[in-house]
Amino acid sequence: MKRIGRVYLVGAGPGAPDLLTLRAARLIGAAEVVVHDRLVSPEILALAPAAARLIPVGKAPRNHPVPQEEINRLLVRLALQGRMVVRLKGGDPYIFGRGSEEAAELHAEGIPFEVVPGITAAQGAAAATGVSLTHRGLASGVRYVTGHCRADAPLDLDWRGLADPDTTVVVYMGAANMPQIAGKLLEHGMPGDLPAMAIASATTPRERRLVSRLDTVADDATRAGFDGPVLFIIGRVVWLYREAPGEMVARLAAGAQREAACA
Structure with missing residues (x-):
């Protein structure tokens, strides 16, 4: 045999x-x-x-x-x-x-x-950028969602649940549909100035990063011409980005003060 x-x-x-x-x-x-x-x-x-x-x-x-x-x-x-x-x-x-x-x-x-099992893309991107997917005072939970459906069917996600600003949203394979995803999150109440990050080819020598906000991240990633797998992180935890501009650092400090007040 x-x-x-x-x-x-x-x-x-x-x-x-x-x-x-x-x-x-x-x-x-x-x-x-x-x-x-x-x-x-x-x-x-x-x-x-x-x-x-x-x-x-x-x-x-x-x-x-x-x-x-x-x-x-x-x-x-x-x-x-x-x-x-x-x-x-x-x-x-x-x-x-x-x-x-x-x-x-x-x-x-x-x-x-x-x-x-393997380290998933969200964990790799978080480790590479210093953006913790959960952080006391910034995010009490994290949700992974796919940016496309089988046979390219329309996305039918829990938009209301995803639009919770206390939750970090990580979008896999979302480059093509990010305008729709961002639009739906905005429509269901997620603030437009919520920080968002796009990471291409995370943890490799070809890694590229872009820090933006929810209402512009789709256009910004398109203009940047990201190639390869792109992951999007949406939420206040993006303020933790270790190369964040001064405005983000100030927002993080304010968030830490709110956390201390609630402790």
Whole structure:
């Protein structure tokens, strides 16, 4: 009987190779086949063996050259060939990575698999910029949302809940739809002068940052011509940006005074 291979659904983290988990790095270094997303950095792909087969299946906004159903079937076919397959995803496989859909397909077909978590993009961007996603007196919670839906369907998010100024909102994959997202948040009461940040290619040598405000961040990011994966952080915690202008530092100090008054 032919040996069935194994599939590892691996989180590649936010981009920097030294932010991989030890387990992820070991598996990439031993892979026979690496099926990878567009968001995986070239520095991480370089860790695969020279003989490994690299198969790109990445998606871009309004451009899905390899449909998810075909990716699922590809993983099954490779495992049935007896391959050791690393399915490499930016960030964490189970945070907007569709890893659970692939896991369900592998389980249904009787393919052995394991999930290896990764540092997600929001955590990487926060660490790189010094913007804590929660901070006493500034944000009591954080919500991760996706900036696009399956088959580019219209966004249908909990706009009223997201518009809470005490909550940090992190938008993944939102570059194309950020005008709509910002508009909906403004429509549901989020203040236009709330600070917002766009981070492209976080934690990599290509990282770029832009500090703005909710009512202008979409236009500002477009004018800046950000390339690669872009993450948006919206909320008062952006005042924590370590290279913030003086006005933001003053606002942070005022926020700290309010916190002390409520302590």
